[in-house]
Amino acid sequence: MKNLLIKKITEKKAVVGIVGVGYVGESLGRAIAEAGFTTHGFEADEARIRLLKDSLPVNFTLHCDKKLLNNCDIVCVCVPTPLTKENLPNTSILEAAVDEVRQQLKKGQLIIIESSVAPGTTRNIILPILNKGGLRVGCDFFLAFSPERVDPGNSNYSVRNIPKVVGGIEDNSQRLGVVFYGSVVEKVVPVESCEAAELTKVLENVFRLINISLINEIADYARALNINIWEVINAAASKPFGFLAHYPGPGAGGYCIPVLPIYLLDSAKKNNISLPLVELATLSNRKQPEKIANMALTIMNGKLHKSTNGNGIKPQALLVGISYKENLGDTRESVALKIWNKLEEGGVEVHYHDPYVLRLNGFTSSDLNEEFLKKMDMIIVTTPHRNISYETLIASKKPLLDTRGVLNNYTGANIYHI
Ligand SMILES: NC(=O)c1ccc[n+]([C@@H]2O[C@H](COP(=O)([O-])OP(=O)(O)OC[C@H]3O[C@@H](n4cnc5c(N)ncnc54)[C@H](O)[C@@H]3O)[C@@H](O)[C@H]2O)c1
Known part of the structure; x- marks a missing residue:
């Protein structure tokens, strides 16, 4: 199974499905199609399909119906992972999408989760859903996690030149994920588990949140003492090592930076681990x-x-x-x-x-x-x-x-x- 899929990938004969063609799914699907793979996007929102369909590469087609998932050798899941009204992780959209994938799961398929999640989600939430079909991971089908790291509005970095971190549920899944993304992006960074790949994305976001919260706090101090914080940051940034400039603002928004730390805190709580710094940064933001x-x-x-x-x-x-x-x-x-x-x-x-x-x-x-x-x-x-x-x-x-x-x-x- 594994070698057959590797052959298909190498010959660009593997058919790829993208579930959820929002911001991430569109960027990823375009990059995969441009790398030469026949790509099917599965999108629940018909208005979004109408909006996009004429602007995509010819080998990237969109569908509302998921039947064609069964034709795909590789399926990348890019659906939202928001917060609930109570400000808690909400993986219900992801779970529903994976269940739809499970209904079309066929032998030899590689499923890659791209949505941002807490460490352990792929193994403890996604895998049990896929297992319901009776196929065995690692031999009948494969499961990997690869965090999406696109930076909206950044014209220097796109899917192709942002290194892709890939972790598998087991070795075959990781190997397949690495071979696949190796044929789409310039650099792949393999890690030894899905959990390591999941935590990589969480770390990137928490790092940003803590630094943004820190600079907002220092800006409050500087304002009270009538010191120009912008001048201070630029002066500190003249140090060629050990300092990364962050700038004050009204707080971090968007889908990733303020959201993933909450996924992390929830996971930490369930594991009886205290993360006071992350908690404070979330509160401060x-x-x-x-x-x-x-x-x-x-x-x-x-x-x-x-x-x-x-x-x-x-x-x-x-x-x-x-x-x-x-x-x-x-x-x-x-x-x-x-x-x-x-x-x-x-x-x-x-x-x-x-x-x-x-x-x-x-x-x-x-x-x-x-x-x-x-x-x-x-x-x-x-x-x-x-x-x-x-x-x-x-x-x-x-x-x-x-x-x-x-x-x-x-x-x-x-x-x-x-
Ligand atoms: N937007 C970013 O900058 C960014 C960057 C890195 C990671 N991420 C992560 O990537 C994931 C997706 O984010 P996004 O910004 O692309 O979200 P989005 O809301 O722009 O797109 C998700 C799409 O999935 C569709 N969808 C939902 N359920 C579906 C289903 N069952 N079948 C088919 N389509 C379905 C929605 O209609 C929507 O168009 C999230 O986990 C997010 O945290 C986003």
Whole structure:
């Protein structure tokens, strides 16, 4: 079985299925198709299929129906692994997708989990689902974990040139995963187990979260002592070793950095392991949007009473950038939305401008024209998109809170830096 699949991969005759053609599935599927494999994408959202289908390489086709999974030699699962409302790991979408894969599982198939999960998920949650079909892992079918490490909006790194970490449930699975990804990406980093591959991804995200939380804390200290934190970071970064610059901001958002540490903490709790540093970083990141909202409310203070007094008009605030990351339209776990909520709780009417998110939850991105800006009591730069006219914001002379360092070169009584 294993040698047959290796032969098919080497000859580019293996057929590949991608389950979940969202951001990750699309990028991965394109790279696999461009490497010469016939690739089928299986996507539950028909609107997404309509949106993508004409833009993909000819050997990358999309399907809603999963029947063709049975034709695939390799299946990569790229579905979401979000949090529940209670802020706990939610692997139900992944489990449901794997169960669909199990229904079409055939001898000789290699299944690769790409969704970000806590260590142990592939072995303890995924494998038992696949085992229900009665096939044996390591001889009848193979199972590996390879974390997705794409960085949305990063034009220097794509699936092809980001090294792919691969761990298997057992040696044959690992070997097959390594051979497959070796024929798609420039470099493969084999690790000795699925757990090691899962923890690699978790470590990368926790590392970022802790450093972001640390720099936000040091920024608070620097602000209180009237020290320019941006100058300090640049000075520290002049050290050629041992320091990696992170910058202050409104907190880390998106699907990975704030989410995976919570998967880790849940797993640690179940194993009676205490991870106080990770816990603190998670807490600190959760509080950061509130801190920013309070800074804005303090700046607006006075106006809050003045304008609500008598005529009932609420103070008006403009959030500039509401996606979780610059130059993208993805609002998942965006801290700008958390700042929005906190401002509303503080009695403020919130507007937003985001060239990448023209509509959201019944709101529309406002134009940055003079007449509109005149009505604002406060402007907060939350996501530093490239194509925003910051000069127009400055020219409005409105109180302007820059949470991302885009106005570092500007000073003025109305400009506030974090
Ligand atoms: N977006 C990123 O930057 C990024 C980076 C690294 C890792 N990840 C991880 O990769 C995984 C996927 O993330 P994403 O950003 O691509 O999510 P996404 O929401 O953009 O895409 C997931 C897609 O899966 C589809 N889907 C869900 N269940 C399905 C099913 N049963 N069958 C077929 N399709 C199904 C959804 O309709 C959606 O289009 C997550 O675990 C995430 O944490 C994401």
